[in-house]
Amino acid sequence: MRSLPSDDDAAGTAPPAMNDPAPPASIRLISDLYVHSSSPKPPLRIGLLLDSPELSRALASVVADIARSNFARIELVIFNGSSSSAAPPAPSSFVRRILRLLSDDKARASAAWTLYSRLDQRLWHVADDPLASEDCASLLDGIETLTVEPLTKGFVHRFPPDAVETIRAANLDVLIRFGFNIIRGDILNAARYGVWSFHHGDNDAYRGGPAHFWELYEGSPLSGVILQVLSDDLDAGRVLAKGMFPTELGLSLIRNRVRPYWTSTHMVIQKLWELHNEGWAFVEKRIVPEAPYRGKRKIYRRPTNSELVKWFAVETARKVYGRVARAVTGAGGAVHWRIAVRSGGKLLPSGDVPEMKGFHWVESPPDRYYADPFVIEREGAHWIFFEDYAYSPGYARIACAEVLAGPSLGPPHLVLDTGVHLSYPHVFSQGDALYMIPESARAGGVRLYRCARFPGEWVQVAELFRGPATDTTVWTHDGLWWFLTTLVDPRGHGTGLFLFYADSLLGTWRYHPANPISLDTRNARCAGRVFESDGRLIRPSQDSTRRYGYAFALNEILKLSPTEYEERQVLWVGPDWYPGLRGNHTYNRAGSIEVIDGQTMRRAPEFSQRTPPR
Secondary structure, three states: OOOOOOOOOOEEEOOOOOOOOOOOOOOOHHHHHHOOOOOOOOOOOEEEOOOOOEEEEEEEEHHHHHHHOOOOOEEEEEEEEEHHHOOOOOOOOOOHHHHHHHHHHHHOOHHHHHHHHHHHHOOOOOOOEEEEEEHHHHHHOOOOOEEEOOOOOOOEEEOOOOHHHHHOOOOEEEEOOOOEEEEEHHHHOOOOOEEEEEEEOOOOOOOEOOOHHHHHOOOOOEEEEEEEEOOOOOOOOOEEEEEEOOOOOOOHHHHHHHHHHHOOOHHHHHHHHHHHHHHHHHHOOOOOHHHOOOOOOOOOOOOOHHHHHHHHHEEEEEEEEHHHHHHOOOOOOOOEEEEEEEEEEOOOOOOOOOOOOOEEOOOOOOOOEEEEEEEEOOEEEEEEEEEEEEEOEEEHHHHHHEEEOEEOOEEEEEEEEOOOEEEEEEEEOOOEEEEEEEOOOOEEEEEEEEEEEEOOOOEEEEEEEEEEEEEEEEEOOOOOEEEEEEEOOOOOEEEEEEEEEEOOOOOOOOOOOOOOOOEEEEEOOOOOOOOOOEEEEEEEEEEEOOOOOEEEEEEEEEEEEOEEEEEEEEEEOOHOOOOOEEEEOOOEEEEOOOEEEEEEEEEEOOOOOOOOOO
């Protein structure tokens, strides 16, 4: 296997690059993939730019990842002197606050925002708020500190020359900015690989702030996060990593920021891990390409009183109207999925418009739904394996049914019931053996089953991976086994698509250097098995932009090797092809048979109203 690009100036003299490492035997967080390095290079020297030892919980987890890693050391903590010297405001009475509001122009200009923020905290408080405060003093104990009084002009901080020289003398590889304001000047070059900083927002659409508010205001379906190397231009630094997450549309900023804040925390340790293992040339090669700015405003700032009041009133009225309309019409109810079968069609056309005619819907009993269909050929017949979800007790088993003429389905057979939620029954063959990897994230791992007697007797033969993995998809190519799986952050439930490979089905998974394949909710979960079509290798993916399971896409895999992965979308299928659909998120085919699923809302007194597992 070819080694990855490396350079000799990263953290000392670099030996040959570490190639295709095995993932940890068990992980709980995505960052667990990146806390151990096998490279013999000296540890990276890290500096932190902080306002105080009190950090948000999300940023505190980044510091904790660095502290528990075996390849990076925090050597210097630079505190913002202008922040620490400011005494916290003394509590004031209601009357004093009103008088201040009447006499202070700035307070009046932000009165609506202050009121909204307090209301948001009171009404939509979340247990895992990523911006809740956490004391990191114990993590920073014993580390050299430096307090700097920045030269301030507006919102910009510049560092005095003597402070820059002191920091440069620490011989740091990376400075990480978790404090200060907008920083410019020589401090940006004081560490070997620059100053790294999060920008919570899609830099191609939202520059400025407040983070993740304007996505709500403008009704954007996506909320982004980037990790960038800062430059003198605001939000125009080189982007080391980027994630796109579904916006939690509504009135709550607190709710909308949970997923992007938590699910981006691994970005720092991942990029440090790549830097230590492979060198700066490898990290630079993966920098996200620049794109034209498409924001509606050059720089977003805190909304004015009139903007905020108008938006809040309109959104509140819309919510009230929606509730009244549902009560009057009886709309809404429980999420309900169905599967559809087609014979002799072909979803992937020569053009870019999917051909959806000919699918026949399969109705489930009224107390359950069917989803995630996979189809296989066996002894001249086609069989569909699917998620069989019961509204009560509220979890799914795996079932299967034979495809009959029409096409229609024969009677369902129970295949697998483990007492925990199962879905996405990825069935495949190896020689004469038939295997299945159902999604079993609630059991905490990726479990492999072998068919002992077709169709309904299956035996677990291995646990391939231990961690929060969903929708694992496997295939063989060029003599290797390939494993795509979606890892879910347990705190924000954001997703990332990761690729592994092995010499055999039961072999050790090896981490692919192109990981994460996607941190974009538009394609970060698989939607079916990888298949060939007209000589092309196609990966179905889910698009959960508007809601979970909203759409799926077909992506052509252009490059696949132990060192490269590249794909491009060739077809997108939303739910508007059939009346009443709210989503469709699985596509599979075998021979002349194609299967998909579709989501509707179904109201019935006997249905449980609990939210099905995702």
